[in-house]
Amino acid sequence: MPAPPLIGYTHVGKTFDGGRDAARVVAVDDVSLDVAEGEFLAIVGGSGSGKTTLLRLANRLIEADGGSITVEGEDVRNVDPILLRRRIGYVFQSGGLFPHISVAGNIGVTPKLLGWPAAEVATRVDELLDLVRLDGAQYRDRLPHELSGGQRQRVGVARALAAKPRIVLMDEPFGALDPLTRDALGDDFRDLHRKLGLTTVMITHDMTEAILLADRVAVMRGGKLLAQGTPAELTGSSDAYVGELLRTPRRQAERLGALLPRDGAA
Amino acid sequence: MNLFSDPRWSEAVAHLPDYLGNHVRVSVTALALGLAVSLPLAIIARNRAVLRGALLGLASIVQTVPGLALLALFYPLLLALAALSLSWFGFGFSAFGFLPAVLALALYSMLPVLRNTITGLQGVDAAILEAAQGVGMTPQQSLFTVELPLALPVMMAGIRTAAVWVIGTATLSTPIGQTSLGNYIFAGLQTQNWVFVLFGCLAAAVLALAVDQLLALIENGLRNRSRIRAAIGGVGIAALVAATLVPTMSRSASSYIVGAKTFTEQYVLSALIAQRLQAAGLSASSREGLGSNVIFDALVSGDIDVYVDYSGTLWANQFHHSDIKPREVLLAELKATLARQNITLLGELGFENAYALVMPRRRAEQLGIRSIADLASRAPSMSIAADYEFFSRPEWAGIKQAYGLPFRTQRQMQPDFMYAAVASGEVDVIAGYTSDGLIAKYDLVVLEDPRHAIPPYDAIMLIAPKRASDSVLREALQPLLGRINIAAMREANLRAAGGDGASSPDAVARWLWDKIGKR
Ligand SMILES: Nc1ncnc2c1ncn2[C@@H]1O[C@H](COP(=O)(O)OP(=O)(O)OP(=O)(O)O)[C@@H](O)[C@H]1O
Ligand SMILES: [Mg+2]
Numbered sequence: 001m002p003a004p005p006l007i008g009y010t011h012v013g014k015t016f017d018g019g020r021d022a023a024r025v026v027a028v029d030d031v032s033l034d035v036a037e038g039e040f041l042a043i044v045g046g047s048g049s050g051k052t053t054l055l056r057l058a059n060r061l062i063e064a065d066g067g068s069i070t071v072e073g074e075d076v077r078n079v080d081p082i083l084l085r086r087r088i089g090y091v092f093q094s095g096g097l098f099p100h101i102s103v104a105g106n107i108g109v110t111p112k113l114l115g116w117p118a119a120e121v122a123t124r125v126d127e128l129l130d131l132v133r134l135d136g137a138q139y140r141d142r143l144p145h146e147l148s149g150g151q152r153q154r155v156g157v158a159r160a161l162a163a164k165p166r167i168v169l170m171d172e173p174f175g176a177l178d179p180l181t182r183d184a185l186g187d188d189f190r191d192l193h194r195k196l197g198l199t200t201v202m203i204t205h206d207m208t209e210a211i212l213l214a215d216r217v218a219v220m221r222g223g224k225l226l227a228q229g230t231p232a233e234l235t236g237s238s239d240a241y242v243g244e245l246l247r248t249p250r251r252q253a254e255r256l257g258a259l260l261p262r263d264g265a266a
Numbered sequence: 267m268n269l270f271s272d273p274r275w276s277e278a279v280a281h282l283p284d285y286l287g288n289h290v291r292v293s294v295t296a297l298a299l300g301l302a303v304s305l306p307l308a309i310i311a312r313n314r315a316v317l318r319g320a321l322l323g324l325a326s327i328v329q330t331v332p333g334l335a336l337l338a339l340f341y342p343l344l345l346a347l348a349a350l351s352l353s354w355f356g357f358g359f360s361a362f363g364f365l366p367a368v369l370a371l372a373l374y375s376m377l378p379v380l381r382n383t384i385t386g387l388q389g390v391d392a393a394i395l396e397a398a399q400g401v402g403m404t405p406q407q408s409l410f411t412v413e414l415p416l417a418l419p420v421m422m423a424g425i426r427t428a429a430v431w432v433i434g435t436a437t438l439s440t441p442i443g444q445t446s447l448g449n450y451i452f453a454g455l456q457t458q459n460w461v462f463v464l465f466g467c468l469a470a471a472v473l474a475l476a477v478d479q480l481l482a483l484i485e486n487g488l489r490n491r492s493r494i495r496a497a498i499g500g501v502g503i504a505a506l507v508a509a510t511l512v513p514t515m516s517r518s519a520s521s522y523i524v525g526a527k528t529f530t531e532q533y534v535l536s537a538l539i540a541q542r543l544q545a546a547g548l549s550a551s552s553r554e555g556l557g558s559n560v561i562f563d564a565l566v567s568g569d570i571d572v573y574v575d576y577s578g579t580l581w582a583n584q585f586h587h588s589d590i591k592p593r594e595v596l597l598a599e600l601k602a603t604l605a606r607q608n609i610t611l612l613g614e615l616g617f618e619n620a621y622a623l624v625m626p627r628r629r630a631e632q633l634g635i636r637s638i639a640d641l642a643s644r645a646p647s648m649s650i651a652a653d654y655e656f657f658s659r660p661e662w663a664g665i666k667q668a669y670g671l672p673f674r675t676q677r678q679m680q681p682d683f684m685y686a687a688v689a690s691g692e693v694d695v696i697a698g699y700t701s702d703g704l705i706a707k708y709d710l711v712v713l714e715d716p717r718h719a720i721p722p723y724d725a726i727m728l729i730a731p732k733r734a735s736d737s738v739l740r741e742a743l744q745p746l747l748g749r750i751n752i753a754a755m756r757e758a759n760l761r762a763a764g765g766d767g768a769s770s771p772d773a774v775a776r777w778l779w780d781k782i783g784k785r
Binding site: 059061082083099109113114159 | 393416
């Protein structure tokens with residue numbers, strides 16, 4: 001018998017009030033999806049396809065209005081949402097660092113909420129700064145606006161990992177970065193994921209990134225889960241949209257191959 | 267002459283510890299109360315649209331009420347409350363001075379604090395709020411560690427605005443009996459002591475600036491996580507409060523308080539009474555610039571111990587009689603009425619401050635006019651001027667009924683200008699005040715009132731119920747009774763309206779005592 005999923009969505013739905021006179025928006029439509037322990041799952045899909053909503057349902061930043069969600073075997077409705085959030089790391093789409101709190105304070109916020117002794121929090125902060133390759137002496141006391149965009153996103157990742165969660169949810173953590181940094185940060189995180197034995201769900205727009213980093217990829221469109229599986233499994237999908245999504249990286253790679261001389265030599 | 271060698275500057279400085287101390291205490295208390303109410307209200311209301319609208323609307327309405335009116339409104343309100351509390355719970359409280367001033371000013375401070383706190387909290391980025399939730403904060407933790415710190419600059423701007431408003435408006439609390447820097451301004455305006463007016467305005471402005479800067483320092487310290495700056499600001503405010511508490515705390519609490527209304531004669535008389543009490547070894551201070559509706563109630567409740575009022579004023583305004591009685595009868599009835607409230611009518615000072623028809627002496631002699639009755643046949647070719655309320659007062663109706671007097675024209679004028687106007691012949695007759703010093707200055711004559719159409723306005727000394735059996739007080743005041751004749755009072759008033767160092771109420775009161783004490 002396979003191990004129970006660490007995160008399990010069963011026929012989950014979420015509808016938003018569209019505002020004053022707009023129609024109601026079905027953001028997540030009857031989604032069933034399991035994430036196994038130790039797995040790295042990427043969610044891809046167009047803008048507005050319901051990726052962020054799906055992720056937030058897991059730590060109850062948004063409450064589902066249909067179906068059920070389990071985290072570590074427990075139905076999230078039976079768990080205190082505050083405690084649930086403290087044991088799930090979350091990286092926000094826009095960074096979400098507290099602008100008035102230092103880098104160290106931002107990273108240490110959840111451990112502090114959990115009541116760790118101050119000395120332990122400080123040690124942990126330094127560990128994490130190391131982990132995301134930021135020089136502690138230099139950055140610990142800076143405010144977020146004194147960092148570059150990439151450094152901010154590293155701090156966002158460090159904050160998500162601070163309280164030693166088993167689960168990390170990441171909403172476009174490497175967006176708005178130059179390709180080199182993005183690549184490096186992605187690889188770094190992939191290593192962390194393996195080293196720390198995390199279970200990671202990462203949202204991305206970028207199919208290439210999803211294929212390179214994730215064990216499995218889930219494709220969302222219009223609130224529905226179109227397909228899920230390893231990149232190899234997905235190539236066999238009969239869905240036209242999924243096929244198009246998967247062909248894009250290869251087509252790009254081929255065009256690049258044709259345009260750029262081999263080995264970078266002139 | 268050097269502007270600052272004027273002795274009134276040093277007199278103003280001598281009052282500073284008392285006025286400034288009271289001013290700071292009332293402002294700081296009002297601001298603290300205002301913050302204690304507004305901040306929680308703003309936090310509760312920030313996510314409730316209906317409550318938010320109602321609160322901001324109410325606070326805006328309060329803000330449109332002129333400061334002077336708001337302060338004045340709190341006085342009768344508290345008076346009624348005090349009476350209720352006395353009959354229901356068996357204890358009353360003073361509706362005079364500190365309490366109404368603090369309440370009105372606190373109300374006044376609410377709008378900027380409410381508005382800026384709500385705006386500041388609503389201005390916090392939704393993504394940041396979500397992050398606070400996402401890292402596992404409770405709503406309270408989010409409020410105190412994220413929302414309030416981020417809203418702080420906007421909130422502090424509101425608090426600073428409120429502080430400056432409160433300190434400025436506190437100058438208007440003088441007429442309801444709260445000593446403040448406004449005492450300089452009210453007294454100065456009445457006695458044409460521009461040094462006092464200027465000094466009061468400067469002191470209030472400097473105080474407002476200082477508090478604003480200290481608050482800015484605290485804000486800056488909090489924002490930049492500089493404990494030192496925040497501490498300096500906090501210590502500065504604390505020091506300011508402490509410094510103003512010390513001199514007033516050390517003053518003896520058992521001192522007698524002499525009340526004065528808002529015109530020159532009252533400032534002189536209260537200074538005179540205070541000087542007599544001090545000469546008798548009692549400690550005494552003046553509470554000046556009290557509104558004429560406030561001062562009687564202040565005496566009843568014992569907030570002031572003694573003051574001078576006028577028989578006709580009490581008769582008509584306080585006890586609402588519309589008939590006019592001969593002076594002795596009126597005084598006797600007044601004395602009996604007052605005694606029922608346990609107020610002592612100690613006696614008359616010896617002069618009246620009544621309305622009177624006044625014209626230049628030479629002209630009156632030429633025309634053979636000595637009384638209002640003589641005026642009747644000349645009136646159709648003459649003009650009369652009076653202050654803004656005279657022609658609608660019962661005195662005027664009474665005069666017309668008794669003497670006719672079909673004047674060719676009636677004009678209304680600023681009282682200060684009337685005397686010059688009649689002296690220069692611009693108008694023929696004015697309705698002046700019998701004790702006004704300008705009557706002597708312009709050589710005017712007060713026409714007799716043989717038919718007693720104008721009620722008597724004898725200056726009378728009143729003593730508070732709680733001092734009813736205070737024989738030391740009575741003895742100290744006895745020498746003033748019946749001693750101040752109209753000529754002496756007029757000259758004193760004229761001196762007090764002068765623009766120099768010898769014209770302060772204290773100096774004039776000493777002059778007056780020299781003059782009457784010798785007889
Ligand atoms: N709080 C909300 N109220 C109303 N509608 C919402 C709310 N949150 C999301 N939606 C709507 O739900 C749909 C899904 O939104 P969601 O944020 O999950 O998309 P997404 O896939 O994360 O998009 P993106 O890639 O642009 O971040 C969208 O149409 C969005 O407008
Ligand atoms: Mg999204």
